[in-house]
Every structure is written in structure tokens, then in C-alpha cells.
Amino acid sequence: MMSISPPSGSLLKCYVCVSNECRIWKEVLQCCTEKSNNLENNLQKLQYSLEKSHVRAKVICRGCHMQRYCSVSHLLEDRPEHQALCQVLRDLQKLRKIDHPLLLHGKISDRRQLQFVVSQLKLILWVKLGRPLTPREHQLMGDPAICDVCFSTGDLEDCDGCAGVAFCSLEHRQLxxxxxxxxxxxxxxxxxxxxxxxxxxxxxQRFFRSCLIKESHLTAAFHKATNIMVSSTPWTDLESYQLFSTCSSFSGIGSLCLALSHISWVTDPDKAVIVYVVGATQETLIYFQDMHLNFLFLQFPNIHNLELHFMGRTLGQMGETRSAFSKRTVIKHFYPLTFSQFSCVCNVDPTVVLILQPDFIGTGNITQNLVNLVQKKDPPDFDWQDCLCSIIRTFGVPICYTSISGIKAMSDFTAIKKVARENKIDVKRAYNLTDNPYREILPLHNPDPLDLERIVYANNYLEVVFTSLKKY
Ligand SMILES: [Zn+2]
Ligand SMILES: [Zn+2]
Ligand SMILES: [Zn+2]
Ligand SMILES: [Zn+2]
Structure with a gap:
């Protein structure tokens, strides 16, 4: 299995070929774990598909000018899945009289402008499609095929090592x-x-040892808890990648554990620990699967009853689920509401408020222009103003939030301070962490156009604040 080269970057590859290859990798992995004798057969299929996928993807979709294919037949095969995003980009180009979505604000001249355009395109797609982007759509938009030096989108070659950067010419390859x-x-x-x-x-399924949360970090805590050591070259095969990505998904619960270990709260085993997860989306729920909760119970054996209240406009149905973990109970409540709506109808009394990567300010300004641009009558609610106002009224309750970058962490804190000042509320930082040791380990392109740090990680920074009514 190790002798087969891993699928390399998808920047300039045919999407259909790459996803076929991924599917076969998945089958191979399945055969290995089940020790099935189909392995030989699947390895052959993999070899064949690898040979095919090394063909340069010369066919570029004429609608969006972004998606690449090896052949017209693969373009047609992908049509049903690609159609929705393609149509939005096609309409946008027509409306703005441009021949590539990245030319939204004219020719791109620096990285800041590229990041700005990418984040605007993602927002436009989000508003127009009325749903979050799928992983493949994120990758297509967030990691567009473009020369790393001059930002042209024409005829490109990519780096042999990572296939993550491209260049238009020999001269730019040297640069x-x-x-x-x-x-x-x-x-x-x-x-x-x-x-x-x-x-x-x-x-x-199996968990072993706890660790000193305050003194540890994600991969070490994960290793102690699961006996699994993550690879330092996780892109080389699917099994390594799978474990790496699973470890990364413990970032949400790890951040919560870190926040809990920094605040004093009553560890009365009969009393439930109540966590409000505010601004939750389907992506947030991935952080709270049974294995993640087992990790939390491992670190905090005194917690016997856990209540998780997920609040977010896109959560769908109101509802709750109950599950039992050897002598422990977990109740998950789902509210398709913002926190301010929730606090109007429910009694607010959490142990801790957790907000994973909010966007308190910033999108607000861009959004109005965008909403005008895409002319949709009912844009999703990007506005945290109201919500923040209610959140900071949970006096004495620790409010924990994570941010993707240092600049974002600072601007999020500024937003909280501003709303607090307007409402005559005091804000105290419980501690001031520069880096969150439980950030994700899967890197991302920085989506923030005002921030020159190129690579960031989800939950990069963690902050815990307390609020109280101002005394006169
Ligand atoms: Zn193909
Ligand atoms: Zn297209
Ligand atoms: Zn170039
Ligand atoms: Zn490279």
C-alpha cells in the first residue's frame, strides 16, 4: 500500500478523477481494516486510476471558469453536482461584465486583494445558495488556480512537491x-x-488516560486519551490523513476543556454542567460527537450530567437527544434561534457560554454591499450586534470564544468591549491566551483580507471573559 503514491493536490486536477481516486483509496482502507481479500483487486484499480489522474486537466468549465476536468466526459459527469455553484458564478460574471470570478474588483495585484475577493465570493455563494459551501466548493474557491506571482489565471503549472502553488511561466516558477x-x-x-x-x-471507541489539560496540547492530549499517534506526513495515505483529521476534530472539545480548567465552577456531581454553544452550525456539531464527549468525561470525571444547548439560525428543527455514557448522561438541545431570540423565551442559566469562531464585526460592512450585489430579499442573519448584547448580559458566566487569527481575536474582543460600553457593562478577561494549544491541526488559507498571515488554523486563539453590571 505504501508503495503507491498518494493523490496529490487538486489545484490543477480533474475533480472527477481525483474524487474517483479518493473513493478507491477509501475502499482500499476498508479492505485493510477488514482484512478482506479484495485488497489485491482494489490496489490494481487504484494503480490504474492513479495513472489516469496524472493527465493534465485541460478542460476548464466554461460557466464558472474555475472548475477543471481531464475531459469533456468528466465535465458532463460532474454537471449535476457542480451546477448550482457554477450558475451563481456565471450570473455574477454576466452582471459584472467580467470573464473570471476573481476579477470581481478588477485585476488582482496583491495577496490582500486576492483574499478579499475570495472571501467576498464565498459570501456571495453562501447567500445565493442559501446553504454553507461543501468541502469541495470551499477548496475550489479558497484555493483557486492562480499564478502565485502575478495572479494570472491563464495557462498554469504547479509545484511538483505540494501541487498547492501554481505559476504561469518558467520565470515565475523560479521566483x-x-x-x-x-x-x-x-x-x-x-x-x-x-x-x-x-x-x-x-x-x-476506546479511551485511556487523561492529561493535565492546562499543560498539554491537542496532539499530546489526543495521544494520551486514545493511544493514537498522528503522522507528521498525513497527506501520504488515507489512513494517516484520517487519524490526523480525527485528531483535529477534537479541537472544539479540547478548547472547551481548556476553558473549563481555567474557571472555577462547582463540581457537584448531581448538578448538570450546562454549555451554551452559541452561533452553532452543522459544522459546529462535528465537534460534539460521542467520542469527543468521552474525551471530556475522561478529563473531568466529576461531570456526571452534561447539557449541551446548541443555538444557531441554520440548525433546522428544534429538538433534543439523550444519550447515556457509562453512568453519565448527555442531553443535547437544538434551537434554530439566535441567542437573543433564545434569551427572550428561555430561562438563561448556563455554566459556560461557548462561541466557536464567531464573526462579531467585519462581515457587517461587507455584507450590506454584498446583499445589494446579489439582490436577495432575505439574506441570512450575519448580524451579531443584537446577539452580543444579550450574551454579555449573562453576568458572572464565563463567555469563551475562539478566533481564527490574532487580528481576528483582537477585533472580536474590541466588538465585545464596544457593545459592553454602550450597555454600561464591565468586561474582565479571565485570562489572556495568545495561542490556543487546542487549535485544529489542519491548516487553512487565511480568509481575512486584512490579515497578511497566509496560513491559519480553526480555533487558533481562545479567550474567556466575564461580564458584570457597571457599579457607580
Ligand atoms: Zn477526469
Ligand atoms: Zn463551472
Ligand atoms: Zn505569473
Ligand atoms: Zn510545493
Missing amino acids: VKGYHSSKDCQTLALIATPFRQLDVLVNI
Whole structure:
């Protein structure tokens, strides 16, 4: 299995070929874990598909000008899945009289502008499609095929090592070589790997040792808890990637554990620990599967009853689920509401408020322009203003939030302070962490156009604040 080269970056690859390859990898992995004798057969299929997928993807979709294919037949095969996003980009180009979505604000001249356009396109798609982007759509938009030096979208070649950067000419290839270090190449390989398009989390059943949460970090705590050591080259095969990505998914619960270990709260085993997860989406729920909850119970054996209240406009149906974990109970409540709506109808009394990667300010300004641009009558609610106002009224309750970058963490805190000042509320930082040791380990392109840090991680920064009524 190891002798077969892994699928490399999808930047300039045919989407259909790459996803076929991923599917066969998945089958091979299945055969290995089940020790089935189909393995030989599947390895042959994999070899064949690898040979095919090394064909350059020369056919570019004429609608969006972004999606690439090896052949017209693969373009047609992908039509049903690609159609919705393609149509939005096609309409946008027509409306703005441009011949590539990345030219939304004219020719791109620097990285800041590229990040700005990418984040605007993602928002436009989100509003128009009325749903979050799928992993493949995120990858297509967030990691577009573009020359790393001059940002042209024409005829491109990519880096042999990571396939995560491209260049338009020999001259620009030399320039990229100058600053593309081997560490960068590895990070980009992990961003560009088509494995990112797969939903591959392993469901971990057995848990072993706890750790000192305050003194540990994600991979170490994960290793102690599961006996699984993650690979340092996770893009080389699906099994390594799967474990790496599973470890990364413990970032949400790890951040919660870290926050809990920094605040004093009553560990009365009869009393339920109540966590409000505010601004939750389907993506947030991935952080709270049974294995993640087992991790929390391992670190906090005194917690016997856990209540998780998920609040978010896109959560769908109101409802609750109950589950039992050897002598422990977990109740998950789902509210398709914002926190301010929730606090109007329900009694608010949590142990802790958790907000994973909110966007308190920033999108607000961009959004109005965008909403005008896409002319949709009922845009989704991006506005945290109201919500923040209610959140900071949970006096004495620790409010924990994570941010994707240092700049974002600062602007999120500024937003809280501003709303607090307007409402005559005091804000105290419980501690001031620069880096969250439980951030995700899967790198991302920085979506923030005002921030020059190129690579970021989900839950990069963690902050815990307390609020109280101002005394006179
Ligand atoms: Zn193909
Ligand atoms: Zn298209
Ligand atoms: Zn160039
Ligand atoms: Zn490279």
C-alpha cells in the first residue's frame, strides 16, 4: 500500500478523477481494516486510476471558469453536482461584465486583494445558495488556480512537491522557488490534498488516560486519551490523513476543556454542567460527537450530567437527544434561534457560554454591499450586534470564544468591549491566551483580507471573559 503514491493536490486536477481516486483509496482502507481479500483487486484499480489522474486537466468549465476536468466526459459527469455553484458564478460574471470570478474588483495585484475577493465570493455563494459551501466548493474557491506571482489565471503549472502553488511561466516558477520553503511545501500539501474533500473521521471507541489539560496540547492530549499517534506526513495515505483529521476534530472539545480548567465552577456531581454553544452550525456539531464527549468525561470525571444547548439560525428543527455514557448522561438541545431570540423565551442559566469562531464585526460592512450585489430579499442573519448584547448580559458566566487569527481575536474582543460600553457593562478577561494549544491541526488559507498571515488554523486563539453590571 505504501508503495503507491498518494493523490496529490487538486489545484490543477480533474475533480472527477481525483474524487474517483479518493473513493478507491477509501475502499482500499476498508479492505485493510477488514482484512478482506479484495485488497489485491482494489490496489490494481487504484494503480490504474492513479495513472489516469496524472493527465493534465485541460478542460476548464466554461460557466464558472474555475472548475477543471481531464475531459469533456468528466465535465458532463460532474454537471449535476457542480451546477448550482457554477450558475451563481456565471450570473455574477454576466452582471459584472467580467470573464473570471476573481476579477470581481478588477485585476488582482496583491495577496490582500486576492483574499478579499475570495472571501467576498464565498459570501456571495453562501447567500445565493442559501446553504454553507461543501468541502469541495470551499477548496475550489479558497484555493483557486492562480499564478502565485502575478495572479494570472491563464495557462498554469504547479509545484511538483505540494501541487498547492501554481505559476504561469518558467520565470515565475523560479521566483516561487525562492520563497517556497520545504516547510511551506508540506503545509500546502496538507491544504491541497484531495483527502480534504472526504468526510473521513474515524469513530474512536476506546479511551485511556487523561492529561493535565492546562499543560498539554491537542496532539499530546489526543495521544494520551486514545493511544493514537498522528503522522507528521498525513497527506501520504488515507489512513494517516484520517487519524490526523480525527485528531483535529477534537479541537472544539479540547478548547472547551481548556476553558473549563481555567474557571472555577462547582463540581457537584448531581448538578448538570450546562454549555451554551452559541452561533452553532452543522459544522459546529462535528465537534460534539460521542467520542469527543468521552474525551471530556475522561478529563473531568466529576461531570456526571452534561447539557449541551446548541443555538444557531441554520440548525433546522428544534429538538433534543439523550444519550447515556457509562453512568453519565448527555442531553443535547437544538434551537434554530439566535441567542437573543433564545434569551427572550428561555430561562438563561448556563455554566459556560461557548462561541466557536464567531464573526462579531467585519462581515457587517461587507455584507450590506454584498446583499445589494446579489439582490436577495432575505439574506441570512450575519448580524451579531443584537446577539452580543444579550450574551454579555449573562453576568458572572464565563463567555469563551475562539478566533481564527490574532487580528481576528483582537477585533472580536474590541466588538465585545464596544457593545459592553454602550450597555454600561464591565468586561474582565479571565485570562489572556495568545495561542490556543487546542487549535485544529489542519491548516487553512487565511480568509481575512486584512490579515497578511497566509496560513491559519480553526480555533487558533481562545479567550474567556466575564461580564458584570457597571457599579457607580
Ligand atoms: Zn477526469
Ligand atoms: Zn463551472
Ligand atoms: Zn505569473
Ligand atoms: Zn510545493
